[in-house]
Amino acid sequence: MAASLTRLVQMNKMTGLSVLARSFSVSNQSNYKVSVLGASGGIGQPMSLLLKQTPGVKHLALYDIAHTPGVAADLSHIDTAAKVTGHTGPDEIGECLTGCDVVVIPAGVPRKPGMTRDDLFTTNASIVAELSKACAKYCPKAFICIISNPVNSTVPICCEMFKKAGVNDLGKVFGVSTLDIVRSNAFVAEAKGLDVSSVNVPVIGGHAGITIIPVISQCQPSVTFDQAALEAITTRIQDAGTEVVKAKAGAGSATLSMAYAGARFAASALDALSGKEGVVECAFVPSDRSDTKYFSTQLVLGPNGIESNLGTGKLSAYEESLVAACIPELQASIKKGEEFAKNYN
Numbered sequence: 001m002a003a004s005l006t007r008l009v010q011m012n013k014m015t016g017l018s019v020l021a022r023s024f025s026v027s028n029q030s031n032y033k034v035s036v037l038g039a040s041g042g043i044g045q046p047m048s049l050l051l052k053q054t055p056g057v058k059h060l061a062l063y064d065i066a067h068t069p070g071v072a073a074d075l076s077h078i079d080t081a082a083k084v085t086g087h088t089g090p091d092e093i094g095e096c097l098t099g100c101d102v103v104v105i106p107a108g109v110p111r112k113p114g115m116t117r118d119d120l121f122t123t124n125a126s127i128v129a130e131l132s133k134a135c136a137k138y139c140p141k142a143f144i145c146i147i148s149n150p151v152n153s154t155v156p157i158c159c160e161m162f163k164k165a166g167v168n169d170l171g172k173v174f175g176v177s178t179l180d181i182v183r184s185n186a187f188v189a190e191a192k193g194l195d196v197s198s199v200n201v202p203v204i205g206g207h208a209g210i211t212i213i214p215v216i217s218q219c220q221p222s223v224t225f226d227q228a229a230l231e232a233i234t235t236r237i238q239d240a241g242t243e244v245v246k247a248k249a250g251a252g253s254a255t256l257s258m259a260y261a262g263a264r265f266a267a268s269a270l271d272a273l274s275g276k277e278g279v280v281e282c283a284f285v286p287s288d289r290s291d292t293k294y295f296s297t298q299l300v301l302g303p304n305g306i307e308s309n310l311g312t313g314k315l316s317a318y319e320e321s322l323v324a325a326c327i328p329e330l331q332a333s334i335k336k337g338e339e340f341a342k343n344y345n
């Protein structure tokens with residue numbers, strides 16, 4: 001099992017990472033409608049640029065509350081196959097989402113220095129609730145990929161809004177934690193002098209501070225750190241978002257690396273839809289693999305969403321202690337999201 005999983009992850013990484021210049025295994029035809037909600041923002045624009053170049057995208061539908069016509073006009077001049085349409089405001093969201101196969105959601109405000117992701121809840125919870133309601137109405141079978149923070153609460157909000165709308169299959173709702181994997185790969189490769197394209201570090205848990213748990217004991221290729229170095233690199237991965245927020249000094253949070261990570265996750269969703277075998281990504285999803293209702297682990301993706309949850313695998317004692325430490329915070333964030341959605345009309 002371990003060897004075949006390793007092979008799956010490596011195959012997936014090779015294809016999933018080459019967002020710009022790769023061909024789908026099943027066909028090179030552009031088949032899918034992909035929508036970006038929050039398309040005019042710091043993440044939305046560069047991610048839409050990457051998606052415009054992603055094989056398999058037949059129609060890229062861009063939605064925001066502002067500036068969408070300009071972004072859509074600009075992208076539509078690029079000589080790649082995807083048709084681009086722009087949709088502005090709630091009156092146009094139905095047209096944007098109808099027929100969608102994959103929806104990526106980076107709508108909402110980003111952090112400023114000194115804020116936690118949970119400080120964004122007040123603004124972003126209702127944005128995600130409203131957009132989830134629209135997805136449940138217009139494209140309940142699409143892959144829904146949620147980037148908006150706090151992911152540990154916005155994913156439960158989306159799932160509750162789906163259930164309220166009578167959509168009970170939640171196997172295609174994902175909190176996108178791909179940036180944590182991308183960062184872990186970059187930092188481990190740098191520390192060990194490895195070719196980064198061959199490095200894969202699974203990241204489990206959630207997407208905020210101590211809930212981000214890089215499983216370095218399962219890194220491919222295998223790497224070792226002494227305990228002090230292991231704790232230092234783990235902390236750097238957990239605080240990497242804050243590192244960017246501080247460096248941007250009030251101008252927002254990670255946008256370019258997130259655009260790359262979001263496009264990679266969307267490309268994996270398209271691979272899964274096209275029937276490609278061995279598509280594995282970590283994501284924050286409804287789960288029975290820990291003492292919380294939602295947890296990120298490696299997932300095998302297929303045309304119907306999560307095909308199997310690979311769980312945490314064997315963890316080191318240190319990683320077990322990180323999981324134990326994150327459970328209370330994760331449970332509280334999940335409950336906060338669920339309660340918000342229950343009271344949201």
Ligand SMILES: NC(=O)c1ccc[n+]([C@@H]2O[C@H](COP(=O)([O-])OP(=O)(O)OC[C@H]3O[C@@H](n4cnc5c(N)ncnc54)[C@H](O)[C@@H]3O)[C@@H](O)[C@H]2O)c1
Pocket residue numbers: 037038039040041042043044063064065066106107108109110111120124127130131146147148149150151176177178179180207252253254255258
């Ligand atoms: N999951 C992750 O790893 C990750 C990484 C980076 C950022 N984020 C989060 O992504 C979100 C967006 O970040 P950003 O830097 O792109 O912010 P931004 O402010 O640059 O862009 C957000 C966009 O959302 C739009 N928007 C606001 N309300 C909307 C609504 N109701 N419907 C549609 N669009 C709406 C805004 O008009 C804006 O264009 C933030 O919450 C941030 O914390 C998550």
Ligand SMILES: O=C(O)C[C@H](O)C(=O)O
Pocket residue numbers: 110111117149179240241242244245253254
């Ligand atoms: O840190 C943030 O606020 C944005 C995002 O969650 C990140 O990890 O970069």
